[in-house]
Amino acid sequence: MPCPPPAINHPVLAASTALRWQADIELIEAIMPHGRGLDGHAAVLAEGADPYVTWVRSGRDGIVYESERYDFIAAGTPPMSRLARPRFRVPSLATWADLMARQDGKRMEFSGAGRRVEVMRRLWGDRAALAAHFAGPMLSVLRTFRPTGKKSESEFEETDGSVLPTGAGEHLWEGYLTFAGILKYGKAEAGKETDFRRQVDDLLARGVLRRGLILGCAQCGKPAFTTIDNLAQVNRCPRCSALNDLSQPRWRKPDTEPQWYYDLHPTVREHLSQDGDIPLLLSHYLRTKARRYVDVAELELKDAAGNPLAEADLIALSDGQLITAEAKRPGSLGKAKLAQAAAKRALLAEQLHADQIILATADSQWQEASINALCKQVRTRPWAIPAPCIRLVCGLGTDRIVDLCVDIETGQTSPWR
Numbered sequence: 001m002p003c004p005p006p007a008i009n010h011p012v013l014a015a016s017t018a019l020r021w022q023a024d025i026e027l028i029e030a031i032m033p034h035g036r037g038l039d040g041h042a043a044v045l046a047e048g049a050d051p052y053v054t055w056v057r058s059g060r061d062g063i064v065y066e067s068e069r070y071d072f073i074a075a076g077t078p079p080m081s082r083l084a085r086p087r088f089r090v091p092s093l094a095t096w097a098d099l100m101a102r103q104d105g106k107r108m109e110f111s112g113a114g115r116r117v118e119v120m121r122r123l124w125g126d127r128a129a130l131a132a133h134f135a136g137p138m139l140s141v142l143r144t145f146r147p148t149g150k151k152s153e154s155e156f157e158e159t160d161g162s163v164l165p166t167g168a169g170e171h172l173w174e175g176y177l178t179f180a181g182i183l184k185y186g187k188a189e190a191g192k193e194t195d196f197r198r199q200v201d202d203l204l205a206r207g208v209l210r211r212g213l214i215l216g217c218a219q220c221g222k223p224a225f226t227t228i229d230n231l232a233q234v235n236r237c238p239r240c241s242a243l244n245d246l247s248q249p250r251w252r253k254p255d256t257e258p259q260w261y262y263d264l265h266p267t268v269r270e271h272l273s274q275d276g277d278i279p280l281l282l283s284h285y286l287r288t289k290a291r292r293y294v295d296v297a298e299l300e301l302k303d304a305a306g307n308p309l310a311e312a313d314l315i316a317l318s319d320g321q322l323i324t325a326e327a328k329r330p331g332s333l334g335k336a337k338l339a340q341a342a343a344k345r346a347l348l349a350e351q352l353h354a355d356q357i358i359l360a361t362a363d364s365q366w367q368e369a370s371i372n373a374l375c376k377q378v379r380t381r382p383w384a385i386p387a388p389c390i391r392l393v394c395g396l397g398t399d400r401i402v403d404l405c406v407d408i409e410t411g412q413t414s415p416w417r
Helices: 011-015 042-044 093-102 112-124 127-134 137-141 179-185 192-204 268-271 277-288 339-354 368-380
Strands: 020-024 056-061 060-067 107-110 161-166 170-177 209-215 224-227 232-236 243-245 261-264 293-296 298-304 308-312 315-318 323-328 356-361 389-394 404-405 413-415
Touching: 042 056, 042 060, 042 093, 093 107, 093 293, 093 298, 093 315, 093 339, 107 112, 112 127, 112 268, 127 137, 127 277, 137 179, 137 268, 161 232, 170 179, 179 192, 179 368, 192 209, 224 261, 261 268, 277 293, 277 315, 277 323, 277 356, 298 339, 308 323, 323 339, 339 356, 339 368, 356 368, 368 389, 368 404
Parallel strands: 323 356, 356 389
Antiparallel strands: 020 060, 056 060, 107 298, 161 170, 170 261, 209 224, 209 261, 232 243, 293 315, 298 308, 315 323, 389 404, 404 413
């Protein structure tokens, strides 16, 4: 919608035809990085709005526009209608990052991991709920669903779950838990069973978990998971298409009634297998430390030809500070091509005019070689903007998270404030 016209009550000012001013706009409940050299017309004007009505910029303290209209104004137009009233939008953080990159002939788009997180975000409803769930007691349960290369790596007690092969050739094995298994791997304390039951029911309603039976086939002999939505008195084997009656030989144990099992959404399984929980743990931690916070999943910076240049595990805006983050399970950027990995972190920060570069890990500390490599990149790069701070977040997923600031000249650390 257009901005409201200003109410000018002073009679002298209201009668003046030469009065000109700038309007500062703040859109309530909207969070977007301000300034940083982004063209205002490209960033904040609503789609279809005339860019020639007035001059607009995305300033350091918000959106600014001129009160004077620069398009055609017919004679006799009322004074109020002579004022510019542009229509604005607030782009998402992902769109904003892409606009910043396109100013330099590049682009930013979701990586494969980022697309997976977007699927998960829709399942959970929003990123805050997604990150909070991964930071809770259900994370250890969700991790047990990760596919493995060997059956022995994820074998369960008979009462806790079952492991089934995926696809032809049995290249991967996936776990299916019972509710008893969920309580066990969630380390549920006595009397907390109801809390886990509530969380499981919530995940079932969202489509994150699926309840069903593991049924064998009388023809091919292979067991497979069948979701409750597809169960019938006669079921078709997903492997060989044979029809099987829902009878005790198909579920085998227990002898009385079949045991319910739980399956995890395949996108969540895949994301956990790629250590995708670490960026979500960082997201939850940063959100708890900020008054105003928004972030976006993994984005990839590409050149005009579509060649990948760098990838951010997390881009966040926390109390006005723009953050690019690398989140890994081990506290290292790697040994081979370490300088190249550090240069990618600096390139992303330079492209987005970031205030902070975060290195986050589930380990208790970052390796000194990785810290020094990043410090060297920040120290020697010819920044057109103030160089970003380097911040270390260690111990993600534990109750002892360490948050440190790094001196880029010496590599020494101190508590982040």
